[in-house]
Amino acid sequence: MRFKFNSVLLLSYLCGLTAISLIIFGARHHVQSFKDEQHAALVRSSDEAARHIGFFIKEKRALVEAFANAHADQLAELVQSKEHEANTATFIAQRLKAYFPGHVTFALCGTDTNFVPKQYDRFWRGTCQTSAHRLASTDASFASYRQNWKEAENNETYVSLEPRNFRFDLDAHWVDSTGEQGRLFVAFNNTEFARIIAAQELQPHQLILFHASRPDLVQLTSNRWMASFETGDTVSEARLAEMVPRVPIRNSNWEIAYLPSHPLFQSYQEEIYNMTALIVGVISLLLGMMTFLYFRTTARLRQTEAEMSEVRKQAQVDRYSLQTLLDVVPIGIFRRNCHGETDLANIASADLFGIKPEDMLGKSARDLHDSDFANWVEDSDREVANGSGTPHAFDIKYRVPGERNDRDFIVYKAPMRVEGEAFPSIVSAVVDVSEERALRRKLEHLAATDSLTELPNRHRFLQVANHEFHRSRRYGHVFSIMMLDIDQFKSINTDYGQEAGDTVLRFVAEFLQDQVRTNVDKVARTDGKEFGFILPSTRADGAVILAERIRERLGTTVIQYMDEMLAVTVSIGIAEWSPDNPTSGIDETVRQAEKALSTAKEHGRNQTRMYGELTDLAS
Structure with missing residues (x-):
């Protein structure tokens, strides 16, 4: 360092003397040029x-x-x-x-x-x-x-x-x-x-x-x-x-x-x-001041070098300790500096992204990820840097190279401001919640699905019906609720066993799904042998046509169970909700459909009844 400083001082002297010579020559030349220009x-x-x-x-x-x-x-x-x-x-x-x-x-x-x-x-x-x-x-x-x-x-x-x-x-x-x-x-x-x-x-x-x-x-x-x-x-x-x-x-x-x-x-x-x-004169004064500063600084430089050596040793120990501590943590933690490059990362973060830890250091988001994810990283970093300084949480999906499905990550970000840097560093903690969310989705599916028929259960049926009620009321549409019950289903369980009954229920569920509009109408198992239908933008007379088609086709269909050929009939009740009767809610409409179904069963079964009408449409 001292040799370098001596070289700088010598070079400064040479530059100063050269500058003085050039200035004197330039002054003479300038005066002569002025005379020539005037001439x-x-x-x-x-x-x-x-x-x-x-x-x-x-x-x-x-x-x-x-x-x-x-x-x-x-x-x-x-x-x-x-x-x-x-x-x-x-x-x-x-x-x-x-x-x-x-x-x-x-x-x-x-x-x-x-x-x-x-x-x-x-x-x-x-x-x-x-x-x-x-x-x-x-x-x-x-x-x-x-x-x-x-x-x-x-x-x-x-x-x-x-x-x-x-x-x-x-x-x-x-x-x-x-x-x-x-x-x-x-x-x-x-x-x-x-x-x-x-x-x-x-x-x-x-x-x-x-x-x-x-x-x-x-x-x-x-x-x-x-x-x-x-x-x-x-x-x-x-x-x-x-x-x-x-x-x-x-x-x-x-x-x-x-x-x-x-x-x-x-x-x-x-x-x-x-x-x-x-x-x-100014240049000469500066050269004199540099000479004075040289002798004054040399002593301080020796002292500073010794102190810096101790600081570097301590910094190495601290960084090693921090890296060891971070590697123990099972959550992915890394930091991007003001230039957007990763300068700190633990083993968990590298595992989450499918990258080796040493490959992350000194790399930007665009060096490590595809353009879409890199854009998100840069945009979210700017959002965090320009915020109030509080941590931000982001819910994202990320596909690890070599895997077929996306992972669910929660990324926590906070700014770390370093003195002398215009843009703060961003510290990120990544938590993989893919398994927890998959389990939650499975539980939600089980809670809303009938395990035998794989149809929505009554609880889910009422949720969807309530949603359709609010949508229809907002836009002034009509919809119909249709309830279907298998006639004499108890005798099937008695005569052929519960397994035969389960076979009939699964067959009827698949049959009903084939009869309705895909991604429009909804079918659910609302009770042991009872099924419910939600028919958006459908009036009661249209629901009757669908009900009769289902009743007639199902009545002529043979269900095979082992060596036995089983036949079933169904009774159907229908209720319509219309904006002309806005006081009626979804619960009332479902009760009306169930009441129409009870009427159909009381009048001989194997028929369709519409709420408020006692005519036997099956005859």
């Missing part, structure tokens, strides 16, 4: 912002070109005419306002490269420039532009290179109906760009618009200017090196890029490293 998100955001701005510029350029083509004559008139310049300029301004609600101003340039309106000439010369090859801030560039502007098909977007004065300008070539040509310049403010940047910006990083020719000059942020930009108008070389790679914006001479947030990465890294330090 990837910034790249995606930059691409998406560049796409939105490029699409916006393309859309605006298409509108400027459409406007220039639609108003070429008015634009030419504004460039050429001096008299109507103000009116035409107002018209163009109104139309531009309708087309471009967010524009700042506009200007026209004809083939002489002069701008119209004139007050914008110097302004446009100083601010409308291209970073590549067209407009610049010198007159020479305008001269070059004058020679090549007719060939230009897709001009770039112009921006001012002055800090805090951002706008963007679009131009379009126009040709009027007379062939006069020129260009239209429209200047827009930064509101829409700032909205796009704000929508795409991932806080707390800063999404910044740069000019392609001045990579350090901040053109625009989500706040439109640099109100919240701590570095002023430009970005230092060190910060430029940290920026996410720039994304050029199509249809323009701009670039867009993210300036990562140092505080975000710093705070995230500190949070991860602080958590890592806390976890490493």
Whole structure:
């Protein structure tokens, strides 16, 4: 045990050190993964912002070109005419306002490269420039532009290179109906760009618009200017090196890029490293506590092992004593644990079920018995376990393997709750009452049966008659009672002996049973030579028909006794019970049938009489 505990302690140290190494490595990896995820998100955001701005510029350029083509004559008139310049300029301004609600101003340039309106000439010369090859801030560039502007098909977007004065300008070539040509310049403010940047910006990083020719000059942020930009108008070389790679914006001479947030990465890294330090400290503390507990527990473990050894020895002695005691008891006793397995059984229980004692241990009910009996065992165990804790008694039938008949068992069950187990063990005691019940059934049969004829006796006859009376009264049916007496039976005993009389009685009993409805009518020997009939759902006239058939057939039948041929006649009395006369009980109905039988015997025998009727039906 100590060796095992030492191994566990060593393994715990190895696992702890490994966990610390993995946690430190995981923290570094987590911080780097966070930076990589942020970098990837910034790249995606930059691409998406560049796409939105490029699409916006393309859309605006298409509108400027459409406007220039639609108003070429008015634009030419504004460039050429001096008299109507103000009116035409107002018209163009109104139309531009309708087309471009967010524009700042506009200007026209004809083939002489002069701008119209004139007050914008110097302004446009100083601010409308291209970073590549067209407009610049010198007159020479305008001269070059004058020679090549007719060939230009897709001009770039112009921006001012002055800090805090951002706008963007679009131009379009126009040709009027007379062939006069020129260009239209429209200047827009930064509101829409700032909205796009704000929508795409991932806080707390800063999404910044740069000019392609001045990579350090901040053109625009989500706040439109640099109100919240701590570095002023430009970005230092060190910060430029940290920026996410720039994304050029199509249809323009701009670039867009993210300036990562140092505080975000710093705070995230500190949070991860602080958590890592806390976890490493906790693991180290746990390892220290385990070391302390090891030395403290070792001594107690030695003492506990000695005590447990004594307990095991005593438990073995107690279990052996209990098993010996149970094996002496002639009643089957066994226990099923919380898992439904038999963990204790005496010899008597094994004998009752036809199983060896050692084969019962560790087996469930389904391992030992058929499915029907196993289902009963499980259901009754649940009933006992969920009950109030008092013993339960069950009366069951069980067929031992190899036997033809079922045995009658009384099974007593009680729950045994063991601490720590959710389901109690079930202790069962089985008593085989098959012989006692067979003897009781035999005694009951003898008490209710005539030993000579094997017919029910008078006591049983009256029980069945009373049952039929209550059944008929409940359902509103009729029934009849018929009493039969063998005529001159005493002379048979006198002339031929008692054995001859017994032969006649047995023959008549069998004959009567053959004449009635099987499993419906009941025949009983109610006196020495008298028989009674219970005829359910039969009226008196139907009983008369049966009585006459019995009387006539029996009267023509010869009964052989040794070398003698004997003949008998019978007298029959009938009484009917009907729901029309509910005051009459079963005892009264039987007396009425007996009175009708007496009437038949008084009037000559060998006839049938119905109570209340004196007509001789035999004649």
